[in-house]
Amino acid sequence: MAQTSALLKALKKELKANGLTYGDVAKHLDLAQASIKRLFSEENISLARLDKICQMMNLEISDLVKTMSERQGQLQQLSVEQEQEITKDINLLLITICVLNKWTMAEMMDHYQMPETECIQKLAQLDKLKIIDLLPGNRIKLLVDSNFGWRENGPIQRFFQQTIGNEYFNSQFEHDDEILLVLNGMLSNQSNGEFQRKIKRLAREFELLNQEDTNLNLNDRHGVTAVLAIRGWRYGLFEHLRNQEK
Incomplete structure (x- = not known):
């Protein structure tokens, strides 16, 4: 049972990393969300269902087992x-x-x-x-987990925000290994949430590619930094024109 618990824990972490919820799993398996919660809480998921859940994330069960083994006893976050x-x-x-x-x-x-x-x-x-x-x-x-990350709004994240933000965007983003997309629109809360889940899936894909490329010679790898973000933002440029009653 200990291995089953560890495997399902790894599965839940993979779902979270891919921005997927119990609702998404329920829809994929054509079950009620309450049934999915019960399967996870009772740790009673068949291999067939486990395989279908892994397929949602383009994973094999063997990938999940490998992830579980790598994570056991490894550091996921610093204090x-x-x-x-x-x-x-x-x-x-x-x-x-x-x-x-x-x-x-x-x-x-x-x-x-x-x-x-x-x-x-x-x-x-x-x-x-x-x-x-x-x-x-x-x-x-x-010794760190493959999903190791800096603390959200922690010292490392704040350090980079304060020290490299201007330097990072001081570029024309015109080279083959650069791209800058600025999107502006009006989304419902539901659409905003869906877009955030897609960002998390893209971030997970970045991490998987990064892990795969660690097997390459250092000369074949090049340092890159990706910034993925979305926020509600009223442009200060137009603030003086805004109807203050709105």
Whole structure:
């Protein structure tokens, strides 16, 4: 039963990562939503139904089992204090990003001007934070979950918002590896929610591609940052024209 619980927990995380709800599953399986909730709560889902749910996310059951195994005992998020420690040291932040992208120490030393002793020191800090195991020969074993993410509105996220926002958008987005789309419209709350679910699915696809490409040579991979967002926004440019009674 322990394995069943872990597998269904992994399934629920995959559904959430893909922006899918019990309602979506119920519709896909042609069952009532209450029945889906009961199946999950009682941990009584047949292999046939499990396979159909996985198909919603373009997954095989074997993919789900692999995800479950990788997640057991792995870190999914840091504490606020741990993130604060990383943001206070720009070199530690750099090394953290490198290890999350599965760089070796040799690759870090080759790409950045940092004394070997300092690089080892930063890796030791990440070992203490349980983000990695620093093995003999300065080999790195990543301990984070495949769905590891920074805290929402946490120190790391705020750091990037405050320090790289202007730099990120200071581009014409005209190269083959760049794109900028600015969409404006008026959506109902239902449509807004559906679009947010699609954004989450797209983010999950980005993470899957990122995981797949970690097997490639570092020279064949290139750092990219994707910003996906939607919000209700009244343009300040037009605020002086707005009817204040509305």
